[in-house]
Amino acid sequence: METDDLIRLESIxxxxxxxxxxxAALRDFSLTxxxxxxxxxxxxxxxxxxxxxxxxxCLDTPSSGRYWFAGQDVSRLNETELAHVRNRRIGFVFQQFQLLSKLSAWRNVELPLLYRSVGDRRRLALQALEQVGLSDRINHRPGQLSGGQQQRVAIARALVTDPxxxxxxEPTGNLDTASSRDVLAVLRELNEQGRTIIIITHDPEVAPVAKRTVHVRDGQLVDQVAA
Ligand SMILES: Nc1ncnc2c1ncn2[C@@H]1O[C@H](COP(=O)(O)OP(=O)(O)O)[C@@H](O)[C@H]1O
Ligand SMILES: [Mg+2]
Structure with missing residues (x-):
């Protein structure tokens, strides 16, 4: 595939x-x-x-259609192959943060790097925490952080593999307005640095952070709006 497309869903x-x-949760769904x-x-x-x-x-595969990710057809990969793409090339941020409560911020962030040397892990984790503005909270545990800070730790964890x-x-689904704003500012900044970001949301306040919005209804893409 000789384009700059990162993602191409073909009639999924x-x-x-x-x-x-x-x-039929998705029907004839195409998106680039x-x-x-x-x-x-x-x-x-x-x-x-x-x-x-x-x-x-790459947590699941389509029943039919093709999914090209970074030029590779990932629609027919087995579980091991999918896990490889997922772990190396995609960072996930969830509504519920999904941090480990007994671990400090930087220990949470280093988790996706367990295949690397210890020295590398700490350096990369601290770098990711700096990118989300949490250099002064690296030793705090999730319970010692606000919701917005916890979500920023989760974003650092998503970033640390350089996906x-x-x-x-729904990254702001559990946050108050001020924390939502902080988290969205971080996501926007990451995009401005050249990272591809896809935000799934109910919240009309969140969508304007993205340059393009698509609407899904009954498993189909209904329209596309460029901001
Ligand atoms: N694992 C599953 N087994 C059976 N039906 C499912 C499963 N996951 C989702 N669905 C159905 O597929 C449709 C889309 O669900 P989902 O993708 O979770 O929508 P959304 O995230 O927009 O709420 C719904 O009708 C849902 O009930
Ligand atoms: Mg859902």
Whole structure:
């Protein structure tokens, strides 16, 4: 694939269940995301956003159609191969932060680097924490941090492997307005540094942080709006 596209979904369908219980969570879904883009995905509950996130994040594979990620067809990879793409090339940010409560901020951030040497891990973790403005909180545990700070630790953890893609699923869903603003400012800055960011959200306040918004309804892409 000779383009600058990081992501190309070609007519993806995702079916759950069989017979009467069959649900088409995504139908004939095509989407291209250029390297360095920022994209917001919006849609009501049940529209297929999490299914889309799981496929984009190589956590699941489509029932039919193709998914090209960085020029590689990842739609037919087995679990081990998917895990490899996921661990090396994609950073995840979740609504619930998903930090380990007994570990300090920097110990949480180094977790995706366990295959590296100890010295490297600490240096890279501190660097990622600096990027999210938390150099003065590296030894704090999650319970000693505000929600916004915890989410910034989670973003540092997503960043630490230097992934091409950051996928954020409702990243401000558990935050107050001020913390949301901080987290969105960090995501915007990462995008300005050239990282591709996809934010899945219900919140109309979040979407403007991305340069493009797509809407999902009943498993289909309904329109695309450039900001
Ligand atoms: N593992 C699953 N098994 C069966 N149905 C599922 C599963 N995951 C999602 N669905 C169904 O697929 C549709 C889309 O769900 P989902 O992707 O979670 O939407 P959203 O994240 O937008 O709320 C819904 O009808 C949901 O009930
Ligand atoms: Mg969902």
């Amino acid at each position: 369908t995702k079916i759950y269940g069989t017979g009467d219980a069959m649900v 995301v250029a390297s360095g883009e920022s994209l917001a995905v919006m849609g009501p509950s049940g529209s297929g956003k999490s299914t889309l996130m799981n496929i984009l994040g 091409g893609l950051i996928l954020a699923d």
